[in-house]
Amino acid sequence: MCVLKVEKLSLNYNLNKKEIVAVRDVSFSLEKGRTVGIFGETGSGKSSIGLAIMGLLPLNSSIISGKIIYKGKNLLNLKEKEINQIRGKGIFLIMQGGRELFDPTLSIRQHLEEVLNARSQMTGEEVAVKILEFFEILMIEKDVLNAMPSELSEGTLQKILISMALMNKPEILIADEPTSNLDMINQYRVLKEIRRFQTRHDMGLIFITHDLSIIANIADDVLVMYGGEIVEKGDIYKVFLNPGHPYTKRLLAAFPTLDNYKKDLEFIPGNLPAGDNLPTGCIFHPRCVYCQEKCRKERPFLSKLADNHYVMCHFVNEIQQWSDNVV
Numbered sequence: 001m002c003v004l005k006v007e008k009l010s011l012n013y014n015l016n017k018k019e020i021v022a023v024r025d026v027s028f029s030l031e032k033g034r035t036v037g038i039f040g041e042t043g044s045g046k047s048s049i050g051l052a053i054m055g056l057l058p059l060n061s062s063i064i065s066g067k068i069i070y071k072g073k074n075l076l077n078l079k080e081k082e083i084n085q086i087r088g089k090g091i092f093l094i095m096q097g098g099r100e101l102f103d104p105t106l107s108i109r110q111h112l113e114e115v116l117n118a119r120s121q122m123t124g125e126e127v128a129v130k131i132l133e134f135f136e137i138l139m140i141e142k143d144v145l146n147a148m149p150s151e152l153s154e155g156t157l158q159k160i161l162i163s164m165a166l167m168n169k170p171e172i173l174i175a176d177e178p179t180s181n182l183d184m185i186n187q188y189r190v191l192k193e194i195r196r197f198q199t200r201h202d203m204g205l206i207f208i209t210h211d212l213s214i215i216a217n218i219a220d221d222v223l224v225m226y227g228g229e230i231v232e233k234g235d236i237y238k239v240f241l242n243p244g245h246p247y248t249k250r251l252l253a254a255f256p257t258l259d260n261y262k263k264d265l266e267f268i269p270g271n272l273p274a275g276d277n278l279p280t281g282c283i284f285h286p287r288c289v290y291c292q293e294k295c296r297k298e299r300p301f302l303s304k305l306a307d308n309h310y311v312m313c314h315f316v317n318e319i320q321q322w323s324d325n326v327v
């Protein structure tokens with residue numbers, strides 16, 4: 001069952017009188033109990049999508065077009081009071097940058113009690129038991145409860161944010177780089193716990209990251225973003241095993257594995273285009289080894305490569321046949 005549908009979302013930022021294109025024509029849907037992984041380099045528009053869903057975009061942003069449908073309503077048309085009722089229990093966002101999200105004058109215990117008391121009828125004792133359950137699973141020391149945010153590391157704060165999110169039992173969790181400050185062991189624990197929780201509560205998960213290995217580990221479907229656009233999307237196995245877009249192909253070729261250990265890794269020359277100076281035609285054409293005249297002039301649209309596998313490239317079928325040693 002579909003729990004969230006994003007349709008042709010486009011949004012810009014205005015900075016020093018310049019229009020910065022952050023997201024262009026992004027569409028996807030999230031099913032109950034499933035995970036959509038949003039992958040992209042820094043600045044490719046991932047966080048802006050999460051903020052748009054939550055109605056938390058900054059004042060210098062503007063939605064150019066699109067819809068975000070949740071329980072039959074377009075979230076983009078809701079008043080602040082209405083969207084406030086959805087935030088937390090309906091859709092919960094774990095944002096990047098843990099420390100700023102905590103009130104420096106409140107202890108961790110006060111933060112967590114606030115979350116649990118606001119959302120349930122639990123007694124003080126039940127709240128304490130619940131908090132300690134999550135702490136144990138996520139390997140957080142009990143003493144942390146009485147600490148102030150300034151006394152804790154970024155990694156611990158990140159794990160506390162994740163506990164807060166899961167305690168809320170949201171229908172949809174948007175996790176924006178939730179494990180970026182954690183070491184491998186903690187990352188593994190947190191991902192495992194999120195997945196366990198997801199299965200138990202049938203939670204829809206949107207997982208935003210620039211780490212391909214995490215996407216491979218957690219996502220059912222993946223959106224590969226480049227310069228604000230989805231250049232490839234679909235079933236994780238199809239995209240990873242048979243990438244259709246030249247950008248995805250290069251990314252996966254640059255992914256370190258034991259097989260290519262110590263070999264020169266492939267890289268993509270050039271940089272992500274600036275949002276106020278997007279290339280004409282295909283957004284990836286200045287960096288594409290397969291670039292043709294048409295790519296410089298015409299913007300491609302997502303076309304179907306297979307069931308639940310779409311690629312935004314004029315020459316997707318030809319590239320599959322062209323010599324692989326170009327990549």
Ligand SMILES: Nc1ncnc2c1ncn2[C@@H]1O[C@H](COP(=O)(O)OP(=O)(O)OP(=O)(O)O)[C@@H](O)[C@H]1O
Binds near residue numbers: 013014015
């Ligand atoms: N408040 C803002 N004002 C102006 N431009 C912004 C603002 N927030 C984001 N941008 C620009 O919008 C584009 C998309 O940014 P966004 O943060 O959504 O990307 P991202 O893929 O999430 O990056 P990261 O992984 O670094 O968080 C970038 O060009 C970014 O510089």
